[in-house]
Amino acid sequence: xxxxxxxxxxxxxxxxxxxxxxxxxxxxxxxxxxxxxxxxxxxxxxxxxxxxxxxxxxxxxxxxxxxxxxxxxxxxxxxxxxxxxxxxxxxxxxxxxxxxxxxxxxxxxxxxxxxxxxxxxxxxxxxxxxxxxxxxxxxxxxxxxxxxxxxxxxxxxxxxxxxxxxxxxxxxxxxxxxxxxxxxxxxxxxxxxxxxxxxxxxxxxxxxxxxxxxxxxxxxxxxxxxxxxxxxxxxxxxxxxxxxxxxxxxxxxxxxxxxxxxxxxxxxxxxxxxxxxxxxxxxxxx
Numbered sequence: 001x002x003x004x005x006x007x008x009x010x011x012x013x014x015x016x017x018x019x020x021x022x023x024x025x026x027x028x029x030x031x032x033x034x035x036x037x038x039x040x041x042x043x044x045x046x047x048x049x050x051x052x053x054x055x056x057x058x059x060x061x062x063x064x065x066x067x068x069x070x071x072x073x074x075x076x077x078x079x080x081x082x083x084x085x086x087x088x089x090x091x092x093x094x095x096x097x098x099x100x101x102x103x104x105x106x107x108x109x110x111x112x113x114x115x116x117x118x119x120x121x122x123x124x125x126x127x128x129x130x131x132x133x134x135x136x137x138x139x140x141x142x143x144x145x146x147x148x149x150x151x152x153x154x155x156x157x158x159x160x161x162x163x164x165x166x167x168x169x170x171x172x173x174x175x176x177x178x179x180x181x182x183x184x185x186x187x188x189x190x191x192x193x194x195x196x197x198x199x200x201x202x203x204x205x206x207x208x209x210x211x212x213x214x215x216x217x218x219x220x221x222x223x224x225x226x227x228x229x230x231x232x233x234x235x236x237x238x239x240x241x242x243x244x245x246x247x248x249x250x251x252x253x254x255x256x257x258x259x260x261x262x263x264x265x266x267x268x269x270x271x272x273x274x275x276x277x278x279x280x281x282x283x284x285x286x
Contacts, residue, residue, distance in 0.1 A: 043077045102128070112138055161218060
């Protein structure tokens with residue numbers, strides 16, 4: 001500070017400039033880095049933790065968590081790019097502890113080195129889904145829980161598995177997660193990102209119950225879809241060689257099918273054993 005001839009104090013110009021820069025920096029909000037577009041395709045703008053915890057995640061969907069200060073983060077929903085796990089990208093996946101809920105993982109502390117120091121910095125950007133944390137360039141990784149460093153199991157590879165599908169009759173088109181695979185049963189679908197899928201089989205004149213299937217890492221799940229539809233099972237039994245199949249009325253669809261044979265009316269004479277009856281499901285006409 002300098003005193004002028006009039007007795008006022010004058011601040012040097014360099015100090016004024018420094019103070020101005022300080023005031024400007026205090027007025028500006030913190031700006032978060034953007035997720036790496038070579039591994040991540042954003043599905044929307046930034047959000048807070050409360051919003052991120054309610055984002056529905058399909059297999060391959062992740063939340064990018066970006067650190068903006070020592071104790072605050074912003075979140076971006078999106079998906080990994082097809083090349084995210086190429087060797088050049090160096091992206092690794094680490095399994096979260098089984099007891100850790102996704103909502104807790106969003107604010108958990110993850111570190112490459114666990115020195116025990118409270119001021120160890122979290123990585124600037126990590127990617128999270130319901131069971132894993134993903135980060136670039138790490139061979140080992142830790143989750144900090146209280147005062148304990150928990151080593152996480154991981155590797156530089158895409159977490160994927162598959163499913164083997166069968167149906168009776170065979171030849172049904174396979175739809176996994178709403179996407180037609182171009183395969184027909186029996187089929188083995190591989191290269192699926194770990195997670196839960198809805199599986200549908202489609203075959204003309206047949207119906208199969210949709211199945212919810214969980215794909216696990218490095219494994220192939222065997223799936224057999226239940227045949228629904230138009231076929232009911234009739235049992236003919238007794239002391240006689242033949243029996244009669246009857247109903248309270250005639251099915252609306254005619255001819256209906258018994259053991260692949262068209263039938264125009266009931267009752268019909270059948271041999272003893274198990275028979276399959278096909279009709280259109282519209283009910284019995286009185």
